[in-house]
Amino acid sequence: MSETRAPQGFGESLLYLTDEQLRQGIEAMFFAYRGFTADPDRILDDLAYGRAHHRAVHFINRAPGTTVNNLLAILGVTKQSLNRVLRSLIEDGLVESRVGTADKRERHLYLTERGKALETRLSDAQRARMRAAFREAGPEAVSGFRQVLEAMMDPDMRRAYTRLRDNG
Amino acid sequence: MSETRAPQGFGESLLYLTDEQLRQGIEAMFFAYRGFTADPDRILDDLAYGRAHHRAVHFINRAPGTTVNNLLAILGVTKQSLNRVLRSLIEDGLVESRVGTADKRERHLYLTERGKALETRLSDAQRARMRAAFREAGPEAVSGFRQVLEAMMDPDMRRAYTRLRDNG
DNA sequence: AGCATATGTCAGCCTTGTTGACATTCCAAG
DNA sequence: CTTGGAATGTCAACAAGGCTGACATATGCT
Numbered sequence: 029m030s031e032t033r034a035p036q037g038f039g040e041s042l043l044y045l046t047d048e049q050l051r052q053g054i055e056a057m058f059f060a061y062r063g064f065t066a067d068p069d070r071i072l073d074d075l076a077y078g079r080a081h082h083r084a085v086h087f088i089n090r091a092p093g094t095t096v097n098n099l100l101a102i103l104g105v106t107k108q109s110l111n112r113v114l115r116s117l118i119e120d121g122l123v124e125s126r127v128g129t130a131d132k133r134e135r136h137l138y139l140t141e142r143g144k145a146l147e148t149r150l151s152d153a154q155r156a157r158m159r160a161a162f163r164e165a166g167p168e169a170v171s172g173f174r175q176v177l178e179a180m181m182d183p184d185m186r187r188a189y190t191r192l193r194d195n196g
Numbered sequence: 197m198s199e200t201r202a203p204q205g206f207g208e209s210l211l212y213l214t215d216e217q218l219r220q221g222i223e224a225m226f227f228a229y230r231g232f233t234a235d236p237d238r239i240l241d242d243l244a245y246g247r248a249h250h251r252a253v254h255f256i257n258r259a260p261g262t263t264v265n266n267l268l269a270i271l272g273v274t275k276q277s278l279n280r281v282l283r284s285l286i287e288d289g290l291v292e293s294r295v296g297t298a299d300k301r302e303r304h305l306y307l308t309e310r311g312k313a314l315e316t317r318l319s320d321a322q323r324a325r326m327r328a329a330f331r332e333a334g335p336e337a338v339s340g341f342r343q344v345l346e347a348m349m350d351p352d353m354r355r356a357y358t359r360l361r362d363n364g
Numbered sequence: 365a366g367c368a369t370a371t372g373t374c375a376g377c378c379t380t381g382t383t384g385a386c387a388t389t390c391c392a393a394g
Numbered sequence: 395c396t397t398g399g400a401a402t403g404t405c406a407a408c409a410a411g412g413c414t415g416a417c418a419t420a421t422g423c424t
């Protein structure tokens with residue numbers, strides 16, 4: 029495609045853009061994501077829930093009262109797919125769906141106490157790994173980690189991410 | 197769990213370990229991984245292949261002649277799951293499976309020319325995004341990015357990752 | 365009144381993961 | 395030389411969680 033090697037004569041400044049460095053970045057993402065999801069996945073396995081339930085629970089906890097449409101946009105799935113997950117969470121009493129007051133077409137989503145308990149359990153596990161990684165790598169590395177990840181997002185997702193971050 | 201807030205009196209040094217910072221890291225991983233896979237996914241959709249095919253093609257290209265068992269360990273799936281993917285790639289003439297010479301039980305996997313062409317197309321797309329992100333974030337950030345990701349991997353995966361990296 | 369929006373639901377399909385069972389081939393230890 | 399175990403392949407069945415398409419309902423807006 030382009031830029032197979034850093035141009036000669038530019039010293040070390042662009043060495044991190046060689047195909048080899050880029051491939052290492054790609055593989056790092058692949059292996060790290062596996063670690064990232066491993067701990068919650070183990071917990072979810074015992075509960076007949078999957079990663080999709082985790083994501084829903086995470087973002088409902090993050091923005092209580094969010095609407096279904098909102099959640100669809102953040103998760104990037106179809107309403108049918110989300111609905112299946114949401115239905116089981118509501119049936120099991122982890123999520124509550126309240127008809128909107130201003131606009132009665134909307135359903136606002138909240139975690140119940142049991143839902144909050146699961147969210148805490150899952151995110152404790154995930155945070156523990158993230159904390160260990162952050163501690164091992166140090167503050168400078170953490171800053172770089174976030175900068176690169178932000179730059180890798182699609183613009184829409186980056187907006188969603190910063191909105192969540194800044195409203196937190 | 198623990199360490200809900202950075203301990204008082206430690207100044208700013210541990211602020212990146214607050215639950216809020218950790219949650220931002222978690223969400224960054226989630227949104228960034230979506231971007232990370234988006235471009236290859238679009239290409240694969242047109243070809244009736246999925247992410248699993250991409251992963252297989254990537255690692256066969258990375259280590260030509262690797263055995264099925266090797267690939268299983270790296271991908272972290274069952275042989276049945278990998279076999280389905282591998283079979284279609286072999287049938288379609290993208291991957292060649294050669295019986296081992298030293299140990300004839302083993303099958304050594306190679307990309308054909310067509311397989312290499314697909315690999316190039318997929319990784320070009322993925323590298324382009326990674327390159328843009330690296331360039332935007334800068335070399336210091338890239339270093340931190342990789343440090344945190346490495347620290348997030350399971351030990352086994354970290355070994356696989358560094359082995360691939362150092363043999364490259 | 366009529367169109368658009370938000371949501372839910374049914375049916376069916378695909379990919380990709382799983383487990384279990386079993387055959388084949390081959391190496392290596394007894 | 396026989397036998398056990400390892401590596402591989404294959405078949406079957408199943409589940410999660412994506413997808414599309416179609417349709418119903420309630421509500422809001424013009």
